[in-house]
Amino acid sequence: MESLLDFEDSVRDSPDFRRKLRLFEADVYELETHLDQVMHLCSKMVEAGQAYNAANQLFLSSLTKLCSYQEQHAVLTTCLNQFNQGLREMISFHTMLFDQMQRAINHQLSNLCTQFLPQLAETRKDYVRIREDLEMAAVKNAQVSRHKAGDAERSSHLLIATRKCFQHFSLDYCLQLNSFKTQQRLDILNSVFSFIHAQVTFFHQGSDLLRDLEPTMKTMAAQLSQLSTENSAKRKELENTHLLVQQRDASGEPSVSPQPGSSSIIQGYLFKRSRRKSKTWKRCWFSIGNNQLLYRKSQEDEDLVLFEDLRLCAFKPLEKMERRFCFQLLSVQKCCILQADSEHLKQSWLGALQGSIDLAYRDKPQHQQKEMLSTSSSGRGGAFGGPGPPQRPPGSSLALRGSGNQVCCDCGEEEPQWASINLGITLCIECSGIHRSLGVHLSKVRSLTLDSWEAEQLKLLSILGNDVINEIYEARCLEEGRAKPRAHSRRAEKELWIRQKYVDKRFVRSGASEGQDRDPGLCLYRAALAGDLVAMAAALAQGAEVNRSFSGEEGRTALIAAAVGGSLLACEFLLLNSANINHRDLRGRGALHAACSAGHTGQVCLLLKRGANQYAADERGQDPLAIAMETAHADIVTLLRMARMNEEMKDSEGAFGAAGDDQTFQDIFRDFSDMASHDPEKLRRHHLDRVGDEDERK
Numbered sequence: 224m225e226s227l228l229d230f231e232d233s234v235r236d237s238p239d240f241r242r243k244l245r246l247f248e249a250d251v252y253e254l255e256t257h258l259d260q261v262m263h264l265c266s267k268m269v270e271a272g273q274a275y276n277a278a279n280q281l282f283l284s285s286l287t288k289l290c291s292y293q294e295q296h297a298v299l300t301t302c303l304n305q306f307n308q309g310l311r312e313m314i315s316f317h318t319m320l321f322d323q324m325q326r327a328i329n330h331q332l333s334n335l336c337t338q339f340l341p342q343l344a345e346t347r348k349d350y351v352r353i354r355e356d357l358e359m360a361a362v363k364n365a366q367v368s369r370h371k372a373g374d375a376e377r378s379s380h381l382l383i384a385t386r387k388c389f390q391h392f393s394l395d396y397c398l399q400l401n402s403f404k405t406q407q408r409l410d411i412l413n414s415v416f417s418f419i420h421a422q423v424t425f426f427h428q429g430s431d432l433l434r435d436l437e438p439t440m441k442t443m444a445a446q447l448s449q450l451s452t453e454n455s456a457k458r459k460e461l462e463n464t465h466l467l468v469q470q471r472d473a474s475g476e477p478s479v480s481p482q483p484g485s486s487s488i489i490q491g492y493l494f495k496r497s498r499r500k501s502k503t504w505k506r507c508w509f510s511i512g513n514n515q516l517l518y519r520k521s522q523e524d525e526d527l528v529l530f531e532d533l534r535l536c537a538f539k540p541l542e543k544m545e546r547r548f549c550f551q552l553l554s555v556q557k558c559c560i561l562q563a564d565s566e567h568l569k570q571s572w573l574g575a576l577q578g579s580i581d582l583a584y585r586d587k588p589q590h591q592q593k594e595m596l597s598t599s600s601s602g603r604g605g606a607f608g609g610p611g612p613p614q615r616p617p618g619s620s621l622a623l624r625g626s627g628n629q630v631c632c633d634c635g636e637e638e639p640q641w642a643s644i645n646l647g648i649t650l651c652i653e654c655s656g657i658h659r660s661l662g663v664h665l666s667k668v669r670s671l672t673l674d675s676w677e678a679e680q681l682k683l684l685s686i687l688g689n690d691v692i693n694e695i696y697e698a699r700c701l702e703e704g705r706a707k708p709r710a711h712s713r714r715a716e717k718e719l720w721i722r723q724k725y726v727d728k729r730f731v732r733s734g735a736s737e738g739q740d741r742d743p744g745l746c747l748y749r750a751a752l753a754g755d756l757v758a759m760a761a762a763l764a765q766g767a768e769v770n771r772s773f774s775g776e777e778g779r780t781a782l783i784a785a786a787v788g789g790s791l792l793a794c795e796f797l798l799l800n801s802a803n804i805n806h807r808d809l810r811g812r813g814a815l816h817a818a819c820s821a822g823h824t825g826q827v828c829l830l831l832k833r834g835a836n837q838y839a840a841d842e843r844g845q846d847p848l849a850i851a852m853e854t855a856h857a858d859i860v861t862l863l864r865m866a867r868m869n870e871e872m873k874d875s876e877g878a879f880g881a882a883g884d885d886q887t888f889q890d891i892f893r894d895f896s897d898m899a900s901h902d903p904e905k906l907r908r909h910h911l912d913r914v915g916d917e918d919e920r921k
């Protein structure tokens with residue numbers, strides 16, 4: 224209180240008082256400046272706080288969205304919800320804090336600024352003016368001459384009146400200054416106190432809130448630690464898979480094997496030539512599944528069907544194109560040219576196309592086996608392309624019974640899942656790929672698990688098998704000092720081995736080297752007649768020409784000999800190795816004639832199935848049906864008649880035969896086919912006057 228102005232001094236208006244007043248006024252002015260500054264800065268701070276709140280709100284919303292991407296996990300979801308709620312409450316606490324801060328500073332202090340100070344300024348103006356008036360009155364009063372008594376009295380009165388007025392104003396001004404000085408102290412302290420109080424409230428609320436969240440924090444921490452453990456395990460697993468796939472699949476060679484769970488048998492990228500005039504090439508994703516060729520134009524598109532039914536298509540490699548690795552698919556409606564990235568891939572696709580067609584022939588239900596008008600490039604088809612035996616379980620277990628078939632024929636890998644049906648061996652997936660690349664004329668590859676098998680082909684696998692075939696194809700390995708690749712050998716090494724073994728036939732012991740003058744072609748012929756599959760395989764390995772006809776034997780080929788001999792398996796084996804089914808001997812008789820005249824029902828069935836021409840007449844003008852009637856083989860007559868009827872029906876329905884093979888025909892045909900494979904005894908009972916040799920030569 225010592226710094227307040229003294230009222231009595233103010234009445235006296237001494238120089239001391241004036242000095243004091245000046246200082247006092249300077250003090251008030253400075254205070255005013257500070258007050259303005261504090262209020263201004265407070266507003267700024269609150270504005271910034273509101274901006275912070277708005278940003279915080281946005282941030283929280285996006286954080287919530289981020290968390291919603293986490294997989295559904297009940298405990299974690301509850302935790303996240305509680306955190307979110309807590310953080311939102313923090314925002315409302317902040318809002319309250321900023322509100323309180325504004326109230327504490329601006330509202331409290333505005334009283335000083337808006338009421339006291341303007342009034343003070345007004346009063347000061349009056350005070351200054353009256354002080355000047357007083358000084359002027361004093362001067363005038365002093366200047367009056369003693370001889371002018373009237374003037375003297377007037378000025379004396381004026382001086383007194385003015386002084387009185389001044390003293391009045393001066394006291395008033397002093398009071399206001401002193402009041403301001405005392406009031407400001409209270410207001411400022413009050414304001415600071417409110418400000419601190421707002422802060423205390425804010426932090427108390429925050430603290431309570433966070434304490435409430437503590438159990439949730441503990442739950443979350445436990446969950447996180449568990450997740451972290453799971454995570455390391457998962458990462459380990461991912462790294463292992465990564466490594467495995469890198470070693471196995473990331474060789475730069477595109478993989479064409481289908482994704483697990485897909486119904487495709489092959490899929491990958493191919494270039495497709497546009498059928499428009501521009502002939503542009505577009506890279507599309509192709510797959511073969513359900514006997515259809517599908518493709519996708521772009522990532523967003525659905526699969527489109529390029530060829531509805533692959534059995535109605537022919538395909539062939541295009542060697543004369545400017546571009547490499549091209550092949551063509553043809554159906555009645557359209558023609559399409561495709562290009563693979565490499566020869567190997569091209570072969571894989573051709574193999575898969577062939578495989579798909581074979582598979583469809585073998586295991587499609589009857590109602591899908593219609594519209595058989597065109598045949599594949601394999602030469603399959605003719606009148607009997609359609610019906611196959613009923614669906615059978617995959618061949619793996621039966622095929623693996625053959626000697627040595629439990630490991631891959633070429634590298635020894637365990638549990639081979641593939642087979643080369645014309646060679647009669649089982650293969651691992653890698654070697655099967657290499658075999659495919661050799662071309663179907665050398666090796667016809669099938670899956671033991673995916674494809675379904677005909678009984679004859681499974682029997683071939685168990686009679687020939689890896690041990691037998693390796694004895695033939697690896698006979699001179701020791702002499703050559705050549706070691707066989709192992710399961711873990713590099714692909715290139717396996718490839719070289721397979722090429723040397725089957726294409727170059729480098730390790731096959733030739734008949735001549737054993738000191739005998741053996742003609743492999745003749746060996747094949749005799750073995751086919753005798754139904755000796757092992758000897759046939761050996762003769763083929765030694766280079767026997769499958770379709771050679773022997774003038775000493777009436778111009779017969781090995782296939783005709785097999786038909787005469789009566790072995791179903793020998794026929795199948797030769798057909799798999801590209802025997803010409805319709806070759807006729809010097810007397811105009813082919814394998815079907817021979818089988819009919821010998822009464823081998825199973826063989827007749829097989830030959831018809833493989834597309835033998837049943838209308839060809841021999842030198843006596845007799846076709847197979849006439850021969851069967853002459854020799855009175857009832858079953859064979861039935862079979863041939865059924866086949867013929869079926870053919871005629873198809874013809875009468877036009878080239879695009881909508882109905883396809885007759886249902887009854889298919890049923891009967893299948894019965895015969897099955898009986899020939901599984902129960903040849905039964906067929907023998909149907910013979911009327913001849914006892915045929917239906918020996919399976921197991």
Ligand SMILES: [Zn+2]
Pocket residue numbers: 631632633634635636650651652653654655
């Ligand atoms: Zn292998």
